Amino acid sequence: MRYATGVWLVVTAAVLWSLQGLIFRQIEAASPWAILFWRSLGMAPVILAFVLWRGGGSIGPRLRGIGWAGVAGALGLVMAFGGAVYAFQSTTVANAVFLFAATPFLTAMLAWAVLRERVSARTWGSIALAMVGIFVMVRGGLEGGALPGNIAALCSAAGFAVFTVTLRRRGVTDPMPAVLLGAVFATFAGALATWGFGETLAVPRADALWALGMGAVTLSGGMVLYTLGSRVVPAADLTLLMTIEVMLSPLLVWVFLGETARQTTLLGGVFVMAAIVITARAGTRRSVAPA
Numbered sequence: 001m002r003y004a005t006g007v008w009l010v011v012t013a014a015v016l017w018s019l020q021g022l023i024f025r026q027i028e029a030a031s032p033w034a035i036l037f038w039r040s041l042g043m044a045p046v047i048l049a050f051v052l053w054r055g056g057g058s059i060g061p062r063l064r065g066i067g068w069a070g071v072a073g074a075l076g077l078v079m080a081f082g083g084a085v086y087a088f089q090s091t092t093v094a095n096a097v098f099l100f101a102a103t104p105f106l107t108a109m110l111a112w113a114v115l116r117e118r119v120s121a122r123t124w125g126s127i128a129l130a131m132v133g134i135f136v137m138v139r140g141g142l143e144g145g146a147l148p149g150n151i152a153a154l155c156s157a158a159g160f161a162v163f164t165v166t167l168r169r170r171g172v173t174d175p176m177p178a179v180l181l182g183a184v185f186a187t188f189a190g191a192l193a194t195w196g197f198g199e200t201l202a203v204p205r206a207d208a209l210w211a212l213g214m215g216a217v218t219l220s221g222g223m224v225l226y227t228l229g230s231r232v233v234p235a236a237d238l239t240l241l242m243t244i245e246v247m248l249s250p251l252l253v254w255v256f257l258g259e260t261a262r263q264t265t266l267l268g269g270v271f272v273m274a275a276i277v278i279t280a281r282a283g284t285r286r287s288v289a290p291a
Helices: 004-020 020-024 032-055 060-065 067-090 092-102 103-114 121-144 147-170 176-196 205-229 237-242 243-257 263-288
Strands: none
Touching: 004 020, 004 205, 004 237, 004 243, 020 067, 020 092, 020 205, 020 243, 032 060, 032 067, 032 176, 032 205, 060 067, 060 147, 067 092, 067 147, 067 176, 092 121, 092 147, 092 243, 092 263, 103 121, 103 147, 121 147, 121 263, 147 176, 147 237, 176 205, 243 263
């Protein structure tokens, strides 16, 4: 696969993921946990088909190959999926996606603590810059009544960080079987949480279809395209390309639904985006430096 093809695959994945905030706003009655159930239920068959296609029709060896690290990563995805659903339902799309963008920095900090991976001074500076932005947004959420949603968004980012670090610890090269396991776990988690909170999975048909479609098309489709494109696109370029999702999500809900962001969200988002760009540009320069 050519580099340009990989870039277009990753960009398409980012565009698909950016549609999720808009889709969430179409769901009227379903609770966050019912949405988690139906979205994960839509996601699992698509990821299963992709894993079978890549593995030649064999699923057992692929799942066993991820080991306990993959199981831990799948549980991290449950926290990521659940936190994202709750965040989108409890705060603005802009707040949620800018806080989701903290994932690379939380991953770097967790890898430093758990895997003892070296973190460069530039990366520490970017982390500090991102933390300033997060503080501004979370503090603004406290003033605007969106603090639970902001915390849920940070939990989602932390869940993706756990997913990344646990798989790297055991050297798992293909994350998709763990993603499949995460979708299955999230389906059961959504059902249990719905039952535990005295809610119901019998949501309006339109809500169920929106959630199923989100899982089957935007979430799964984006994950498949991202996985294929990441085979030829360097990690630093991936980080930079994925900022498309962060910028498009709030823009789409503003254009189509008139949802605006608070000044604190935009100010904090500027810090987070600056940190992402600095980190990605530094990584890109390292990737093209002569040996």
